[in-house]
Amino acid sequence: MTVAACAAPEPTMEMRIARAAPAVSVQARGETAAVATANVDAADDPAIWRNPADPAASLIVGTDKKAGLHVYGLDGSDRFFFDAGAVNNVDLRADVPIGGAPGILVGASDRNDLANSQLALFRLDPATAQLHPLGKVPSGKGEAYGVCLYRTAQSLHAFMVLKDGTINQVELDLAGAQPAGRIVRTMKLGTQSEGCVVDERTGRLYVAEEDVGLWRFNAAPDGSVQPIRIAAADGYKLVADAEGLALAAQGEKGGYLLVSSQGDNAYAVYRLEDDGYVGRFRIAAGAVGSVEETDGIDLVPGDFGPNYPGGLFVTQDGMNPPKAQNFKLTAWDDIKKALGLN
Structure with a gap:
């Protein structure tokens, strides 16, 4: 008699946390208003604009992937x-x-047409916190992510x-009345990928392949299309x-x-100079949940006013009951202190 093999049960969040490397705890100092789309996975990715003249008046643009774009103040209010x-x-x-x-x-990844990705472009008015649409630029066949x-x-x-791991590099032209763009090269990772960020000082593109790990590419349009793996999604570090990416440049x-280590509610930190692993942290309940x-995540060092004098880290929260x-x-x-970073 043949006994069918039973598939191993999917590990619980508690099991993944127990198996992962230790993570220090920090507490958030603020939060935004909730997105309007309730009872589903809706909020996804933030981007931070730092107001150099009045840091406390900086803004956060966040996606509701079911509905559109929110603009928040640092007090968490939904401005637009x-x-x-x-x-x-x-x-x-x-x-x-x-336009001169x-x-x-x-720029937002527009997947209203799942077969044809587009880049939706807007101008952000810092005085009113309003987004003014500029137009959309085609960015290749497939689902924008x-x-x-x-x-x-x-x-x-x-x-x-x-979504399938294809990465199209689009050169943008914003000189005319409507934005234009052309794909100058294409790179490929093997499976579903999403988070990316570029270090403009070194010309390095970092991309997270969700079930595989973290990669970097040469960001130059004539650079190599071969990826270099920085870290594996090994269930430990x-x-x-592996989801959102953000960087804090120094020198x-x-x-x-x-990197958002979504599988155990943590964030892994690596050095930019040598890709070395630094440590991990979680955001625990405190003044807010x-x-x-x-x-998605974003991080901008610098003065953001009295609550965030050394920089601001913004994270999408998948559970906000x-x-x-x-x-x-x-x-x-707070993150640097908890991890002992300079």
Whole structure:
């Protein structure tokens, strides 16, 4: 008699946490209002604009991947909402020439058409917190998923990460009345991928392949398309899904890369200079709730006012009962202190 083999049960969150490397705890200092889409996985990815003239008046753009884009103040208030439909990830750059005048450019991965990815572009008005649509740029066949911007002295690019692991590099032209773009090269990871970020000092693109691990590429449009693996999703230092990415630049090429270790509600930290592992942390309950099942993250060092004097780390919170999902705000100084970083 043949006995059919039984599939191993999926490990619980408690089991994944118990098997993972130790993680220090920090507490968020603030949170945003909840997204409007309730009872589903809706909030996904944040992008931070730092106001250099008035840091406490900085803004956070966050996606509701079922509905559109929110703009929040650092007090968590929902300042503006743009009905963009299914936009998944978001990134921004300040002082970008848009139609001949400098502005804050916001780019979101638009998957309203699952067969044809697009990059939805907006100008962010810092005075009113409003998003003004500029138009959409085609970014390749397939479902749009992750996105990150890359600016050099000569050009502006977007990396569109499709759900199947294809990465299209799109050169953008914002000089005209409507934005335009062209795919200048394509890279590929083997399975579902999403989070990405570019270190513009070193020209390195980092991409998270959810069930496999963390990779880096040469971001130059004429660079190698071969990925270099930094870390495996080994269930210890990095627990699948590997999701959002963010970096904190220090000096000419130093600083840290942060990765959402979604599978055990933690964040792994690596050195940018040598890809070395630094440690892990979790956001525990405190003045606001704890953070679980994080998708997108963003981090900007620098002064953000009295609550975040050394930098701001923003995380999507996948569990925010009794309300819908939202974004939590943590001081970068608190994370560095907990991990013993300089």
